[in-house]
Amino acid sequence: MELADSPTPPATAAPAKGRPREFCTDAALAAALRIFWSKGYEGASLTDLTEAMGITRPSLYAAFGNKEALFRRALDLYEREKLAYIREALDAPTARQVAERLLRGALATMCSDCEPKGCLRVIGAVACGDEAESVRQEVIARRASSQQAVIERFERAKREGDLPPGVGAEDLATYLTTLLQGFAVQAGAGISRAQLDRLVETSLALWPGR
Amino acid sequence: MELADSPTPPATAAPAKGRPREFCTDAALAAALRIFWSKGYEGASLTDLTEAMGITRPSLYAAFGNKEALFRRALDLYEREKLAYIREALDAPTARQVAERLLRGALATMCSDCEPKGCLRVIGAVACGDEAESVRQEVIARRASSQQAVIERFERAKREGDLPPGVGAEDLATYLTTLLQGFAVQAGAGISRAQLDRLVETSLALWPGR
């Protein structure tokens, strides 16, 4: 018994022995992502998922293993496609520009007109029953991983004299990620894009240094 | 058929005709609050609730109506007891002091050692299925109400020349509430009190004006 085959990595590497799958796992995963993104892990029922994915329950389990594995795959996809701006932001030359790219990237991702509002990494990690605890911890860990990347980037900035002397790199990074998580809550609550835009501007206006 | 009797308002005003209730509704409500606070509305099952409250299911329904009504009562209690710092903060003489009191109050409430981490108003409004939508909207509305109070307070500050010219009252209020919601996410994820403390200091260091 093997779990979820990986569809993209070994592109057409399988010898394709039996009857081929009739649906596109990538498209199905993208549909599942939207459901998880808008309802959270526990809020998304298997009925919600299979309807959106256009497949039956057994097909889902054959292709992805179980609900939790599907969620992790969706989380992977989310980070790969929707959180790419984070990695790009960290390449910006100055700490201020890093912050600016992160804030604007978050704005675009969390407030798109054609996608769920908010952030899967926030909505997926709050308000859950006991059985979803492992999922919650996973999401928290992934958030912490990104936060750590920002911390390290700001420590570099500190060494490069890119941050004002009064503020610590880790403190500033924690502050920024906290603000971004606040963005996610506001976006999930339906704040308008214009308001979120002004929020970005305000945050940048308060950012230390030039 | 009448719903949830109000236990405190008409203190001993009821003629007490039949057999009196054997449990204290206030204590039971406080217990329910802790459950909702730590697991959210949907994450809290009736079994969780009745076990924590020390009463049976029928007693819960006789005393509070249903799960949603119980949640609203818990939300009332939460705002009355745990969010009192918000009203007090708004009485501070300057905008900066308002912000400081809000940040420190949030820190104390969200990071207590003997209570759930995070904020019921945040955890209760994300990641829910369809049936909890009305509850979610209610929580969002209550959050908006508090945000509106901060906006009005900052508009007054603006009139009193208490805010720097570069920043708008509404924008600053939105920024502050967003930051506080980020606090809630971080606290819910288990950030340490020391870290949250430094977060408050960093936020205050970035606050505009003296």
Place this chain on the structure above:
DNA sequence: GGGTTTCTATACCAATCGGTATTGAAATAG
């Protein structure tokens, strides 16, 4: 005391939860 009222406790309800066993068809390899 009787009579009434409202309590608590147990057992139960339909609906939904995540997850599977079964089945028969369809597409491959040879």
Place this chain on the structure above:
DNA sequence: CTATTTCAATACCGATTGGTATAGAAACCC
């Protein structure tokens, strides 16, 4: 073609969800 393999569809599983009907015991008023 046959044999094999894997598909998708239906129906089902036990457990749990929020919510109640029933029944017996306990506390009130008179």
